[in-house]
Amino acid sequence: MNIYNRTVALEELPSGSRARIVEIIGRGGWIYRLYQMGLTPGVIVDVVLNIGRGPVIIRVMGVEIAIGRGIARRIIVEPINT
Amino acid sequence: MSRSTHKKEYEIAIIGQPNVGKSTLFNILTGRKAHVANWPGVTVEVHEGETYFNGNKIRLVDLPGIYGFSTLSLEERIARNYILSGRPDAVIVLVDSLNPERTMYLAIQALEMTGKVVIGFTKSDAAHAHGIHINYDLISKRLGVPVVPVSAATLRGIRSLLRSAIDVARGRAGRKKPFRIDYGELEPYVSSIESLLKQYEERLEYPIRWMALRLLEGDDDLYKYVRGVCGEDIAEEIARIREEVKKIFRRDPAELLAKKRFEYLQRILGDAIVRLEIKKGRFERFTRLFYRPFVGPVLSLTILLGMFMIAFTINTGFPLNILLDSLGMHDAASAIEEYSIGGLMEKLFSWISSWIINSFGESWLTDLVANGIISGVGSVLIFLPLIMIVSLFLAILEDSGIAPRMAVSLHGPLSKIGVSGHAIFPMTMSLGCNVPAILATRAIPSRSERLRLLMTLPFIPCQARLVVILAFASSLVSGYGALLVVLGYSAAFLAFAVVNKILYTYEKRKTGGKEPEIVLELPPIHRPLGKVLWWHVWDNSKHFLKKAGTIIFSLSILIWFLVNVSPGIALTDNPGESIAAVISHYLSPIVYPIGIEPGKAWIIAFALLIGFIAKEAVVETLTILTGTSSAQQALILLGLTASQLAALTVFVVLYVPCIATIAVIYSESRSVRHTLATIALMLGIAYVAMLITYGLSLII
Numbered sequence: 001m002n003i004y005n006r007t008v009a010l011e012e013l014p015s016g017s018r019a020r021i022v023e024i025i026g027r028g029g030w031i032y033r034l035y036q037m038g039l040t041p042g043v044i045v046d047v048v049l050n051i052g053r054g055p056v057i058i059r060v061m062g063v064e065i066a067i068g069r070g071i072a073r074r075i076i077v078e079p080i081n082t
Numbered sequence: 083m084s085r086s087t088h089k090k091e092y093e094i095a096i097i098g099q100p101n102v103g104k105s106t107l108f109n110i111l112t113g114r115k116a117h118v119a120n121w122p123g124v125t126v127e128v129h130e131g132e133t134y135f136n137g138n139k140i141r142l143v144d145l146p147g148i149y150g151f152s153t154l155s156l157e158e159r160i161a162r163n164y165i166l167s168g169r170p171d172a173v174i175v176l177v178d179s180l181n182p183e184r185t186m187y188l189a190i191q192a193l194e195m196t197g198k199v200v201i202g203f204t205k206s207d208a209a210h211a212h213g214i215h216i217n218y219d220l221i222s223k224r225l226g227v228p229v230v231p232v233s234a235a236t237l238r239g240i241r242s243l244l245r246s247a248i249d250v251a252r253g254r255a256g257r258k259k260p261f262r263i264d265y266g267e268l269e270p271y272v273s274s275i276e277s278l279l280k281q282y283e284e285r286l287e288y289p290i291r292w293m294a295l296r297l298l299e300g301d302d303d304l305y306k307y308v309r310g311v312c313g314e315d316i317a318e319e320i321a322r323i324r325e326e327v328k329k330i331f332r333r334d335p336a337e338l339l340a341k342k343r344f345e346y347l348q349r350i351l352g353d354a355i356v357r358l359e360i361k362k363g364r365f366e367r368f369t370r371l372f373y374r375p376f377v378g379p380v381l382s383l384t385i386l387l388g389m390f391m392i393a394f395t396i397n398t399g400f401p402l403n404i405l406l407d408s409l410g411m412h413d414a415a416s417a418i419e420e421y422s423i424g425g426l427m428e429k430l431f432s433w434i435s436s437w438i439i440n441s442f443g444e445s446w447l448t449d450l451v452a453n454g455i456i457s458g459v460g461s462v463l464i465f466l467p468l469i470m471i472v473s474l475f476l477a478i479l480e481d482s483g484i485a486p487r488m489a490v491s492l493h494g495p496l497s498k499i500g501v502s503g504h505a506i507f508p509m510t511m512s513l514g515c516n517v518p519a520i521l522a523t524r525a526i527p528s529r530s531e532r533l534r535l536l537m538t539l540p541f542i543p544c545q546a547r548l549v550v551i552l553a554f555a556s557s558l559v560s561g562y563g564a565l566l567v568v569l570g571y572s573a574a575f576l577a578f579a580v581v582n583k584i585l586y587t588y589e590k591r592k593t594g595g596k597e598p599e600i601v602l603e604l605p606p607i608h609r610p611l612g613k614v615l616w617w618h619v620w621d622n623s624k625h626f627l628k629k630a631g632t633i634i635f636s637l638s639i640l641i642w643f644l645v646n647v648s649p650g651i652a653l654t655d656n657p658g659e660s661i662a663a664v665i666s667h668y669l670s671p672i673v674y675p676i677g678i679e680p681g682k683a684w685i686i687a688f689a690l691l692i693g694f695i696a697k698e699a700v701v702e703t704l705t706i707l708t709g710t711s712s713a714q715q716a717l718i719l720l721g722l723t724a725s726q727l728a729a730l731t732v733f734v735v736l737y738v739p740c741i742a743t744i745a746v747i748y749s750e751s752r753s754v755r756h757t758l759a760t761i762a763l764m765l766g767i768a769y770v771a772m773l774i775t776y777g778l779s780l781i782i
């Protein structure tokens with residue numbers, strides 16, 4: 001397994017990729033909701049579908065979650081090469 | 083312990099993350115009918131119910147579905163305060179067997195508050211099919227509380243869940259003290275706060291360690307409470323510790339603690355849960371289509387439209403009759419119309435009416451019963467099958483998990499009018515009834531979006547207004563009837579879109595408001611549970627029947643009197659001299675602009691006035707006023723032109739749906755201004771739209 005040392009926004013990851021969350025930028029109610037849904041730094045997410053428009057569909061701990069692009073832009077991840 | 087110290091009555095709370103199957107289980111346990119929805123965050127009220135087990139009475143308290151105890155949303159506060167109040171003898175935390183790692187998060191947080199916990203793994207019937215195998219004993223040993231697999235579908239484990247809950251309530255099972263998670267490098271800070279609080283242990287009402295954790299997480303409510311009890315100095319010291327953690331770890335402490343909890347869960351569940359890879363079902367793969375641009379929204383809209391088409395056809399023959407008619411199969415078309423459920427029921431009611439008059443003779447009493455009550459209530463009751471069918475379809479969409487996918491597919495188009503995909507749930511619900519739909523907006527995360535929806539959701543025609551549209555359509559030649567239905571719904575959605583867009587643009591300009599966002603869990607697609615579907619259908623039918631039996635029934639009596647009694651309190655055969663005519667005389671000018679002559683205008687005005695109370699009443703008012711047995715005959719008698727009918731349909735669809743909706747808008751917004759603004763907005767838009775429709779239809 002080879003971990004890249006660069007980070008990108010979740011929004012930019014293509015379908016089928018896997019990444020580890022590094023940071024969630026911003027404040028407000030949204031962030032706590034994301035934490036509670038298991039989206040905390042260190043957690044691994046799979047991008048189920050990202051077609052460059054509309055919500056990004058990810059899988060975290062076996063659950064699929066649709067995340068709007070505005071929020072996906074604020075989730076900073078580190079891609080994992082498998 | 084002697085037997086006599088045993089309470090025979092226990093209060094047991096049920097909590098769980100959204101969608102774990104809490105409502106379904108609660109309904110099974112108590113025989114009550116809480117709304118079951120395969121949609122995160124819908125159960126917002128607290129339900130109570132009772133059940134008996136081995137001679138013990140159990141009062142079950144169903145708390146709102148919440149993800150955790152950190153955001154301090156209204157629902158979380160309700161649940162937290164209740165659990166800490168000391169009232170519950172035991173807390174059942176439900177965990178989804180299909181999604182255990184995530185849904186255990188709430189269980190672990192509950193365990194940090196109290197040791198009196200039972201963990202129930204729901205949907206255990208479906209776990210194996212999803213390749214999930216859970217070692218319940220191991221989890222129970224690690225957490226020190228009972229862990230019980232249950233299924234609302236097969237009823238497995240229900241009794242042992244109750245037995246464990248009673249054991250915990252009696253102190254024979256469960257933990258004596260709340261659970262301690264090791265927060266690793268954060269522990270020194272947690273302990274510092276703990277020792278600050280320790281000095282005040284006597285006066286503090288909640289577990290010390292739990293408070294320390296919550297204060298570190300930044301719980302403002304609790305902070306104020308502690309400042310009140312322990313004084314300014316302690317509070318400042320706590321704030322300082324929190325700042326220090328922020329500085330050293332350069333992270334929000336809330337994030338650090340959430341992360342620790344999930345890591346902890348990983349450790350205790352890692353070898354207790356085995357997940358085998360299961361090939362995704364064909365249907366599951368099909369649902370991916372919803373996420374495609376263009377295809378997704380089209381698919382969603384096609385499903386909704388198709389559903390309504392089928393429902394209409396079964397009930398009224400429409401629009402299949404038109405199709406057959408246009409293909410030249412006139413006999414088949416009229417047969418379908420005649421033998422549709424609605425057609426048959428209408429025959430039945432008019433047969434009963436004439437039977438009563440024939441058997442008991444003509445008197446004011448038989449007239450009241452036959453032409454007042456039976457035709458009034460009957461003209462509305464014939465729509466019961468339609469309501470059952472539409473509810474069934476909506477229930478299937480919801481329970482199968484398709485609805486949240488439709489929300490994702492429509493998020494894009496909807497965000498153009500400032501509404502997120504989250505709104506799809508209240509929007510589809512509105513097609514049934516606006517009242518629960520307005521309650522369902524509580525699950526919408528953005529407050530400003532929610533307030534806009536409170537004002538605009540009532541534009542979406544509920545089944546009551548559908549009843550009126552169909553009644554109006556029935557008086558037209560079928561092709562035009564179909565157009566009228568299309569017109570009604572188009573006007574409604576257009577008004578919904580335009581008003582939302584205007585409010586959103588205004589808000590954006592004023593406060594620089596944000597784009598609508600979505601964060602929505604997509605539960606696995608599954609075959610709907612028969613039980614759950616039936617609850618939905620029965621719930622809606624019961625609501626409708628109750629309304630027909632109470633409001634519509636009383637209104638039909640009231641209307642009959644208003645129409646058959648003159649202001650001098652004497653029976654009159656001429657409705658034109660009745661009280662109704664006198665009242666509505668003042669209102670009639672509102673329909674003059676669409677060319678309705680004064681002689682008939684008062685009848686329409688009176689029906690619209692009664693329609694404020696409940697929309698179905700428009701139909702019954704017209705039938706009673708004209709002394710006919712169906713809206714079709716009534717409208718033919720009134721001799722309205724197609725243009726006038728179109729204009730009236732638009733008005734009926736857009737103006738205030740009913741008193742109940744207004745009441746719930748008020749109770750949800752807690753603002754008289756917001757409620758009055760909604761009424762004014764609806765009336766204004768309905769009136770303008772009516773005039774425009776009339777004008778346009780004259781040109782065409």
Ligand SMILES: Nc1nc2c(ncn2[C@@H]2O[C@H](COP(=O)(O)OP(=O)(O)O)[C@@H](O)[C@H]2O)c(=O)[nH]1
Binds near residue numbers: 102107480
């Ligand atoms: N297979 C299975 N599905 C269930 C069971 N209980 C609930 N469900 C489904 O889970 C979904 C959510 O149910 P609901 O009771 O509304 O969950 P709540 O949000 O926690 O109240 C619905 O689609 C139910 O059909 C069960 O015992 N077995």
Ligand SMILES: [Mg+2]
Binds near residue numbers: 105106117
């Ligand atoms: Mg529910």
